[in-house]
Amino acid sequence: MKTTLSTLLFLCLFAGGAFALTIKGKITDETGAALPFATVLEKGTANGTSANGDGYYTLELSNGAHTLSCQYIGYKTVTKQVNGDATTTVNFQLNPQTLEVKEVTVKANGEDPAYPIMRKVIERRKYHEQLIRTxxxxxxxxxxxxxxxxxxxxxxxxxxxxxxxxxxxxxxxxxxxxxxxxxxxxxxxxxxxxxxxxxxxxxxxxxxxxxxxxxxxxxxxIINIYANNIKIMEGLNERGFISPANSNAFLYYRYKFLGSYMEGDRMINKIQVTPKRKFEPLFTGYVYVVDDEWVFQSVELTLGKESQIQNIDTLRLEQYYVPVAKDVWTIHSQVLYPVLxxxxxxxxxxxxxxxxxxxxxxxxxxxxxxxxxxxxxxxxxxxxxxxxxxxxxxxxxxxxxxxxxxxxxxxxTFKKAKQDSLSRIPSRELGVGAFLLSGPTIKVGKNTWSMRPLISSIAYNTVEGLNATLGLRWDHRINEDKVYALELLNRYGFSNSRYNALLKYNYALQDPAWKGRTWRFGLQGGQYVYQLNNNDPITPLINEAYTLFGGQNYMKLYQARLGRFNVSREWGNGLKASLGLAYEQRLPLENTTDYTFSDKQKVNLTPNQPGTLPLFEAHKAAVINASISYQPGWKYTQYPKYKSPQSSDAPVFTARYTKGIPNIFDSKSDFDKWSAEVEHKIRMRLLGRLDYRVMAGGFLNRNYVGIPDMKHLFGNQTFLANPYLNSFQLAPYYKYSNTADFYVQAHAEWHLGGLLTNKIPVFRRLDWYLVGGSNALYINKDNYYAEVFVGLENIGIKMVRFGRVDLIAGYESGKGKPSVGVRIGFGEVLWQLLGVKNTRGE
Structure with missing residues (x-):
């Protein structure tokens, strides 16, 4: 029975297809030039098609008689009758629309006739915006x-x-x-x-x-032209674009009535749309309004550089609407024309x-x-x-x-065959640039051998003097979802004559059916050198430059003989967690050299022991730390072979806990440290975007807290900005380190986009944007630090925009006048090159 029904269904479908009427043809103007993406509709229905860029179209219809109408923005609609049961050629030649400008009574205020028409469109804006419920x-x-x-x-x-x-x-x-x-x-x-x-x-x-x-x-x-604020796609302008039908459109646009014409029994009014001011997120172009219904029949709108569009040079939007019921118009076709x-x-x-x-x-x-x-x-x-x-x-x-x-x-097909044959041949990156910046690599099959680049291998500090690190790494990909890596770091300080070696092993396991759902395991063992603040607020290269040229040795180090294990899990749904175990024998280090390029700068050098911290004493520490983070609202795409997550715009909530365990292999550490935070990016359309990160934490127990386990600020005393929403750009590195019972820390940035700077001639042409905000730490009324800043971002040209400059004022407890400084940021690219950590860890 099932087979019989399937056969009958197939025959019915086949018969319907075999005797369908196929209409083909070309659409041109009066000179014979193609009209790209013109619309052909079966009159009285929403059934239709669009021509291609050469003006050719194809339309499938049922057998019998039909009335076709061909439409193109700015041209007269042409209607033709067709009747048949096979392939039929129907060409259309369209002539430019002749606009009729009726006599109008000009009021004393000289208002253009377009304004009363647009008022009626705007009055019905909300109706049309919310018209489609399903x-x-x-x-x-x-x-x-x-x-x-x-x-x-x-x-x-x-x-x-x-x-x-x-x-x-x-x-x-x-x-x-x-x-x-x-x-x-x-x-x-x-x-x-x-x-x-x-x-x-x-x-x-x-x-x-x-x-x-x-x-x-x-x-x-489907771009809803009736929305007050229109977001066309990601990356064009975070503020969105103001619709010509915006509730306050008369504050932004000028309108000019160009004339009207009849299309069937409907009168269409053509109105020119022009921004009142340049360098606002506004459209330029034309809208076609159906008289008495006060709805857009079509739109032809353009965004350009004076619209503060990003990443591309211009974007033209064309939309064509058709009536499907009384007072119900719906989109039939939409074309976006990017130019870059x-x-x-x-x-x-x-x-x-x-x-x-x-x-x-x-x-x-x-x-x-x-x-x-x-x-x-x-x-x-x-x-x-x-x-x-x-x-x-x-x-x-x-x-x-x-x-x-x-x-x-x-x-x-040719390249794939060539790649398959070449995959068995070793590939090498052994040029000068590789040795200096990216690191030389040799890849054979599933194995990759690499070495750290010289830019991060040779350094200088006052503890070790000139030091060199030979970093060797082996990556092995078991398959597409399993990979492990083995890395050996060999480090030698020529001034203190100390050799350190650290061996790392990492293993990552990806769920093949769910991208982003991973396990990661890590093991470390050996002896190595670390900053007192394990978040590394200053990189070796920057510290080296400041030490040699200015005698400012900001980096403070200690040595640890250690064993560490960590495991992390990401569920691919916004939830992730980690657990770490560490045992360390921590040893203090001292300066062994005072070399700088100028003897005058030597007076600026400071001991390796910060004066604001307790004396670093040798001790053993057994520490366990755990964290959990969650962002609600994740959604997914189910691809043919796997599921892939899509993060949401919701806040990210994170909790951390660190425990120093005493009496395990002579561990002296005995403390309990906690923190909880929320981080969020709030899109405010025309007002830009507000980013914030707020956290609270403290020590429940501080019987013995080693300096590396204290609460440290991510400070900065160099002219290069540290990662935003994570750093205090003027705070001394260790002045506010503490073991307080409770503290509150907050970071906030308001990215204004083109707001305000679009009023300043130079900046509006450069597309440089204002940013402002504050960073604050509060422990008690006698111990706090806050800074406020204002800056310019999006500095660069074309699509290469990564620069930012901030003017910052820092306010310290017990200090009357604020400290003032300038910080220059070059974004993720430079941070990665210099090894700057952009972590949210404690």
């Missing part, structure tokens, strides 16, 4: 990025002809250096339920040159999303959104054939896109 739709996405000129130079360096040709071949470009560098097609089924439930099922995805490409786990959003210039490389593109089989405001069961899976892929999503895409694709491929698939897919 939505189900099939969505087809095609995204293309094209190189617009030959790559002749990179980062200011002119490339040789052979290198230019190699780049062309590697990217699959033509002889002129133009061509497609990214091509993606994706078909998904999307469901939405107000206010915020979403689910995306990726049925199929195809990326040129990468058969394993996964595309977008969630589709580019990266280091002299000009790229432009288009991302078309077409919507079909829409169901609006119909009941959707909450079971559709059950669990925390926001997106899932069909098991064969990346394995669909070219024939499958030919039958599914609602928008024909352009000529160069057809070629790109053919060339890139063949190139991928």
């Amino acid at each position: 939505l189900e739709s099939d969505i087809y996405l095609k995204g293309t990025l094209r190189l617009q000129s030959k790559i002749t130079s990179f980062m200011g360096k002119k490339l040789k002809v052979n290198d230019q040709d190699a780049v062309n071949d590697g990217l699959g470009l033509d002889s002129t250096g133009k061509g497609i560098i990214y091509l993606l097609e994706q078909y998904t089924q999307y469901a939405f339920k107000a206010p915020s439930k979403e689910y995306t099922r990726v049925v199929s995805v195809r990326q040129s040159g990468d058969p394993q490409g996964l595309g977008f786990n969630t589709m580019p959003p 210039n990266i280091l002299g490389i000009n790229i432009s593109g288009n991302f078309l999303t077409a919507y079909k089989n829409m169901k609006i405001n119909q009941p959707i069961s909450d079971d559709r959104f059950a669990g925390k899976i926001i997106s899932s892929y069909d098991s064969s999503a990346t394995e669909r054939s070219a024939a499958y895409w030919d039958t599914l694709r609602p928008v024909p491929l352009e000529t160069d896109e057809v070629k790109d698939y053919r060339v890139k897919d063949s190139l991928y």
Whole structure:
């Protein structure tokens, strides 16, 4: 019975497909030029399609008679009758829309007729914004990025002809250096339920040159032009963009009535939208308003550098809406046109999303959104054939896109075979740059041997004098989910004549079915040198420079003979925990050299024992520490072979506990230290973003606390900024170290984005942004430290933006006048290069 029903169903589907009416054609203007992404609709329905960039379209209909309307922003709609049961060619030629400017009565205040029209749109803004309570739709996405000129130079360096040709071949470009560098097609089924439930099922995805490409786990959003503040996509502007239909739009925009025209029995008003002020997150362009219904029929809006857009140069948004019921208009197609210039490389593109089989405001069961899976892929999503895409694709491929698939897919097969053959051949990075900065490496199969770079291997301090560290590492990847590493650090101080060696073993295990769900184990043993504050507030290289040039030996060291074990677990759902055990024999160290480049600077040198701390005495310490952290609200994408988490915008809560255990192998440590903290980033749209970290802690027991176990501030006495939300940028390194019963520590930063600086001519063109905030520690009324700062961030050019400069005032207990200083930050890249830790640990 089941087989019979399946056969009948197949025959019915086959019959329906065999006798379907397929309409094909091209859409051009009056000169014969293609009208890219024009819309063709079956009149009286929401069924339709979009043309490709060359103006060609394909539309599937049922057999019989139909009325087609072809529409393009700024052009007259053309209607044609079709009747058939096979493939039929229907071409459309559209003429520019003739706008009729009616006689209007100009009021005494000289108000343009666009203003009363936009008032009525804004009055109904909230209705249209919240109109769609549920939505189900099939969505087809095609995204293309094209190189617009030959790559002749990179980062200011002119490339040789052979290198230019190699780049062309590697990217699959033509002889002129133009061509497609990214091509993606994706078909998904999307469901939405107000206010915020979403689910995306990726049925199929195809990326040129990468058969394993996964595309977008969630589709580019349907941009709600009626929202007061519009977020188009990540990375463009954290403040969002102000809609032309914003409730306070007249404070931001000027409107000009350009005329009206009839489309069927509806009058469409064309209105020009212009920002009142430059360098605000505002659009420029045109909106088309349906008279009497006061709804957008289409929009054509552009963002540019004067809109404070980031990472790209311009972005044009085109949307076309269709009526599906009385007073209900829904999106039919959306196209985004990005243009960017990266280091002299000009790229432009288009991302078309077409919507079909829409169901609006119909009941959707909450079971559709059950669990925390926001997106899932069909098991064969990346394995669909070219024939499958030919039958599914609602928008024909352009000529160069057809070629790109053919060339890139063949190139991928060739490169994959070549990589497989080369994988057995050792690869080496043994150049001068590798030895100096990144570290030389040799890789053979699953094994990688490496050495620490010289920049972090040769250093100078007043305790060891010139010291050299030979760091050797072996990584072995058992498989994609299991890897272990063995590292040996050999360190010798030429002034104190001490050799230290530390052996480390680390093992990581990744759940193959759940990315981010991992176990990590670590073992350490040997003798080594550590800073009194184990969070390493100053790096060896910076300390070396300050010591040699200024006689300021900020780094304070001790020696430990130790054994450590730690284990950490991440559940891949926002929860993670760690446990560590350590036994150390801690020994004090003293300065053994006073060498500086200038004898005058020697008077600035200080003992290795900070004067603000108790005397460091040799002792043994058995310590256990534990931490747990949780961020609620994580959601997931179910890929064909694994689940991948997506973190939320919720706060991160963390608790830590450290216990010094006495009388174990003569351990003298006897203390209980705790801390709890919350860290959060709050997006405030036009007001920017507020980041904060607040923590409290203290010692429940402090019978014996070694200096490394005290509560230390992450201080800073150099001109280079330490990691933000973690540091006190002017605080002396050990002045506020303590064993207090209770303390409170807080860090807050307000990132204003373009707010305020967009009023300053120089800064608004440079896209430099204001940042301000405060760091504070409070123990009691007689022991506190606070600093306030204001600075500029986003310093740099184009997409290379990592600089920040702050002016800081520090207020200390018992001190009348604040200390004032400037700190320069270069972000994560420099911190990693210099070995700066950006940890939140205690």
